[in-house]
Amino acid sequence: xxxxxxxxxxxxxxxxxxxxxxxxxxxxxxxxxxxxxxxxxxxxxxxxxxxxxxxxxxxxxxxxxxxxxxxxxxxxxxxxxxxxxxxxxxxxxxxxxxxxxxxxxxxxxxxxxxxxxxxxxxxxxxxxxxxxxxxxxxxxxxxxxxxxxxxxxxxxxxxxxxxxxxxxxxxxxxxxxxxxxxxxxxxxxxxxxxxxxxxxxxxxxxxxxxxxxxxxxxxxxxxxxxxxxxxxxxxxxxxxxxxxxxxxxxxxxxxxxxxxxxxxxxxxxxxxxxxxxxxxxxxxxxxxxxxxxxxxxxxxxxxxxxxxxxxxxxxxxxxxxxxxxxxxxxxxxxxxxxxxxxxxxxxxxxxxxxxxxxxxxxxxxxxxxxxxxxxxxxxxxxxxxxxxxxxxxxxxxxxxxxxxxxxxxxxxxxxxxxxxxxxxxxxxxxxxxxxxxxxxxx
Amino acid sequence: xxxxxxxxxxxxxxxxxxxxxxxxxxxxxxxxxxxxxxxxxxxxxxxxxxxxxxxxxxxxxxxxxxxxxxxxxxxxxxxxxxxxxxxxxxxxxxxxxxxxxxxxxxxxxxxxxxxxxxxxxxxxxxxxxxxxxxxxxxxxxxxxxxxxxxxxxxxxxxxxxxxxxxxxxxxxxxxxxxxxxxxxxxxxxxxxxxxxxxxxxxxxxxxxxxxxxxxxxxxxxxxxxxxxxxxxxxxxxxxxxxxxxxxxxxxxxxxxxxxxxxxxxxxxxxxxxxxxxxxxxxxxxxxxxxxxxxxxxxxxxxxxxxxxxxxxxxxxxxxxxxxxxxxxxxxxxxxxxxxxxxxxxxxxxxxxxxxxxxxxxxxxxxxxxxxxxxxxxxxxxxxxxxxxxxxxxxxxxxxxxxxxxxxxxxxxxxxxxxxxxxxxxxxxxxxxxxxxxxxxxxxxxxxxxxxxxxxxxxxxxxxxxxxx
Numbered sequence: 001x002x003x004x005x006x007x008x009x010x011x012x013x014x015x016x017x018x019x020x021x022x023x024x025x026x027x028x029x030x031x032x033x034x035x036x037x038x039x040x041x042x043x044x045x046x047x048x049x050x051x052x053x054x055x056x057x058x059x060x061x062x063x064x065x066x067x068x069x070x071x072x073x074x075x076x077x078x079x080x081x082x083x084x085x086x087x088x089x090x091x092x093x094x095x096x097x098x099x100x101x102x103x104x105x106x107x108x109x110x111x112x113x114x115x116x117x118x119x120x121x122x123x124x125x126x127x128x129x130x131x132x133x134x135x136x137x138x139x140x141x142x143x144x145x146x147x148x149x150x151x152x153x154x155x156x157x158x159x160x161x162x163x164x165x166x167x168x169x170x171x172x173x174x175x176x177x178x179x180x181x182x183x184x185x186x187x188x189x190x191x192x193x194x195x196x197x198x199x200x201x202x203x204x205x206x207x208x209x210x211x212x213x214x215x216x217x218x219x220x221x222x223x224x225x226x227x228x229x230x231x232x233x234x235x236x237x238x239x240x241x242x243x244x245x246x247x248x249x250x251x252x253x254x255x256x257x258x259x260x261x262x263x264x265x266x267x268x269x270x271x272x273x274x275x276x277x278x279x280x281x282x283x284x285x286x287x288x289x290x291x292x293x294x295x296x297x298x299x300x301x302x303x304x305x306x307x308x309x310x311x312x313x314x315x316x317x318x319x320x321x322x323x324x325x326x327x328x329x330x331x332x333x334x335x336x337x338x339x340x341x342x343x344x345x346x347x348x349x350x351x352x353x354x355x356x357x358x359x360x361x362x363x364x365x366x367x368x369x370x371x372x373x374x375x376x377x378x379x380x381x382x383x384x385x386x387x388x389x390x391x392x393x394x395x396x397x398x399x400x401x402x403x404x405x406x407x408x409x410x411x412x413x414x415x416x417x418x419x420x421x422x423x424x425x426x427x428x429x430x431x432x433x434x435x436x437x438x439x440x441x442x
Numbered sequence: 443x444x445x446x447x448x449x450x451x452x453x454x455x456x457x458x459x460x461x462x463x464x465x466x467x468x469x470x471x472x473x474x475x476x477x478x479x480x481x482x483x484x485x486x487x488x489x490x491x492x493x494x495x496x497x498x499x500x501x502x503x504x505x506x507x508x509x510x511x512x513x514x515x516x517x518x519x520x521x522x523x524x525x526x527x528x529x530x531x532x533x534x535x536x537x538x539x540x541x542x543x544x545x546x547x548x549x550x551x552x553x554x555x556x557x558x559x560x561x562x563x564x565x566x567x568x569x570x571x572x573x574x575x576x577x578x579x580x581x582x583x584x585x586x587x588x589x590x591x592x593x594x595x596x597x598x599x600x601x602x603x604x605x606x607x608x609x610x611x612x613x614x615x616x617x618x619x620x621x622x623x624x625x626x627x628x629x630x631x632x633x634x635x636x637x638x639x640x641x642x643x644x645x646x647x648x649x650x651x652x653x654x655x656x657x658x659x660x661x662x663x664x665x666x667x668x669x670x671x672x673x674x675x676x677x678x679x680x681x682x683x684x685x686x687x688x689x690x691x692x693x694x695x696x697x698x699x700x701x702x703x704x705x706x707x708x709x710x711x712x713x714x715x716x717x718x719x720x721x722x723x724x725x726x727x728x729x730x731x732x733x734x735x736x737x738x739x740x741x742x743x744x745x746x747x748x749x750x751x752x753x754x755x756x757x758x759x760x761x762x763x764x765x766x767x768x769x770x771x772x773x774x775x776x777x778x779x780x781x782x783x784x785x786x787x788x789x790x791x792x793x794x795x796x797x798x799x800x801x802x803x804x805x806x807x808x809x810x811x812x813x814x815x816x817x818x819x820x821x822x823x824x825x826x827x828x829x830x831x832x833x834x835x836x837x838x839x840x841x842x843x844x845x846x847x848x849x850x851x852x853x854x855x856x857x858x859x860x861x862x863x864x865x866x867x868x869x870x871x872x873x874x875x876x877x878x879x880x881x882x883x884x885x886x887x888x889x890x891x892x893x894x895x896x897x898x899x900x901x902x903x904x905x906x907x908x909x910x
Contacts, residue, residue: 364838366838372832375827378826384847
């Protein structure tokens with residue numbers, strides 16, 4: 001027999017995995033380890049999701065249930081000069097963190113000026129070591145509660161690293177802070193964690209690029225991202241999911257808004273064979289505006305399964321959700337959204353829209369836009385449309401000499417643009433536009 | 443203009459009951475003996491008894507669907523319900539032959555007058571069996587069949603068996619299985635080719651006994667090119683204990699036929715109303731469900747249309763009014779199974795006090811279909827601070843040749859609207875009532891006149907005291 005196994009040699013079905021990983025992590029923060037131990041227990045005790053669970057209606061459960069084939073990554077990585085070159089999609093940034101298989105590759109420090117104002121942009125492990133109280137106050141305080149509790153528990157139990165962004169009260173960070181999350185190991189499982197805390201009256205934007213080193217590798221990704229917006233904060237958080245087309249990915253997010261905030265989350269989905277996403281926006285305060293956007297461009301046999309929840313707890317706030325899908329080939333999407341207006345949340349304005357553009361005979365879209373309204377003085381609406389490119393509009397283009405295929409492309413790009421523009425920062429907009437269009441044309 | 447007969451949807455009109463002695467009583471609780479008893483009393487063929495027994499097994503096997511539906515379903519005690527009660531009467535053809543106490547009940551509900559005044563045929567069901575049925579002679583001459591389900595099975599077995607249980611299979615859901623096991627009464631209707639009924643056929647359902655479950659079964663077949671409108675109303679007295687009504691209604695519209703099915707449901711507020719309704723529309727056929735739910739404790743009803751033939755059309759127009767202690771869980775199910783099929787769903791609900799209304803819908807367009815369209819609109823109006831509404835649609839579309847559009851909104855009556863009307867001399871209650879009537883007005887117009895007038899009046903009544 002060999003000496004000691006490393007965690008990276010075990011798979012997710014191994015009963016010893018947790019013990020082995022803990023012994024090798026070199027991480028000894030009591031409260032954090034207690035959370036991980038508890039989460040491992042929850043992972044073991046929670047059953048796999050069932051078809052009868054409404055939160056998994058229309059879902060492809062088979063892939064999700066078989067996780068034994070994945071292995072955690074090794075601790076530590078060699079230098080990655082080539083990866084660093086590929087981690088330069090944006091030039092004008094306030095800071096950059098590059099992670100490969102949950103290990104830090106490089107961290108470009110934020111400016112001395114921002115640091116002096118108290119901005120923290122670092123890895124999660126570094127933050128736990130240097131700002132334990134701050135991290136502890138927010139870490140896993142909220143959960144999307146949309147069906148993936150078991151996978152969330154696995155995420156916490158095997159979590160090794162991630163990103164912590166803290167913007168103190170009244171501080172504005174003009175340029176985006178950027179994270180490149182890479183998945184490298186063939187058959188590897190990674191658990192990236194993002195914690196974004198926006199202090200009172202602060203303003204900042206965090207952009208995450210999620211990519212695979214090789215387009216041919218298979219991965220399991222269970223990522224979590226949590227955004228906390230204090231009163232008057234204006235945070236923006238974007239995720240560009242572009243894992244390999246073989247990846248099984250989970251993205252479990254919450255966005256938590258106090259009063260008078262202006263919080264925005266944008267998710268662009270390009271990669272993964274199956275991307276399951278749960279996004280829960282909670283508004284605790286009043287006069288807040290929370291916006292949730294998503295653009296999904298699946299092709300081949302890709303599947304995007306999104307569950308969203310907009311919960312209005314405080315009165316007199318607004319939330320707006322717009323999720324757009326453009327489906328090619330044999331791809332499949334599920335959008336299941338719910339707006340909950342709790343009893344005290346009078347004067348709520350809540351909107352939810354899901355558009356599906358069907359671009360092939362074999363594509364399938366499932367749309368479940370829901371409302372649960374417990375207050376009477378509200379304005380709530382949802383809409384869902386599923387259709388194809390309008391023939392009369394195509395005709396209009398063709399009548400002006402633009403070939404049919406080009407016209408179709410222009411119309412699809414126009415359809416994407418509504419979400420792409422929500423990314424705000426000009427460089428991010430250009431970069432994502434190029435990625436999305438490349439995927440469509442390819 | 444002759445006076446239109448009024449449909450008594452006012453809840454108090456139905457709040458009375460007569461002590462009636464029943465000749466046939468299957469007792470309390472449900473087991474194979476109950477089924478054998480019902481089948482024997484009804485002198486059914488063996489295949490039907492076997493069908494019922496199989497359905498009972500399915501019912502017992504199926505779980506109560508509380509993973510998505512209301513937990514209130516757990517309050518139904520199947521072992522305390524009476525599944526079959528009958529006076530042993532054959533349906534009377536003449537009003538004079540109806541037993542006095544049953545006659546009194548229907549007199550109070552205004553049934554014979556209606557027939558005289560307007561309707562083409564009337565069938566009234568008292569607990570388990572039809573107690574009165576009649577149809578204008580000229581319709582019989584044209585070959586129209588309008589009888590109870592038992593009579594339909596007995597006298598027209600060839601048509602009955604061909605379609606019975608074909609639109610809604612026994613195992614569709616727990617309650618369709620229950621109905622398939624113990625069904626009794628309901629209508630069996632056949633409209634021959636090309637016959638277009640100008641006047642509606644009508645049925646009344648009445649629960650008179652406490653702890654009783656009513657399980658009527660209706661099957662309507664409209665042959666090629668025919669047209670029929672069917673209206674049903676239902677009432678029950680306010681008993682202390684809960685009552686169960688679980689019907690199955692199957693419609694078959696053959697090529698080019700049109701069926702319009704209108705329901706005004708006004709069960710008392712202790713009735714569990716769990717109904718499965720679905721129609722099969724063949725080539726160029728049209729099925730419209732017009733559904734108004736005002737009564738019951740919990741209604742779960744999602745009328746559906748399976749558009750099997752090219753160019754078929756399905757429609758559901760639904761109004762629900764949920765008061766304190768009521769949950770109207772209604773909706774629609776549209777299954778597009780052929781090219782160029784179109785469907786339309788319009789649902790309006792009003793929640794008053796602590797009432798809760800829910801819209802649940804399914805729109806499905808499977809692969810390789812072309813030119814299918816669906817339009818869905820759900821609007822909810824919340825009157826009071828604790829009123830509640832939910833919307834749960836599910837839309838599945840495959841391929842790029844179809845279009846679906848779904849819209850839902852939730853609102854309240856605006857303060858400006860009320861203020862405006864009060865400025866012009868209405869009191870607050872009247873203003874509220876007018877606003878609510880305005881909200882449902884476009885839908886109410888789709889109901890036949892005599893229904894729409896009464897519905898408006900009823901909404902006014904329901905709105906009384908809801909302000910403030």
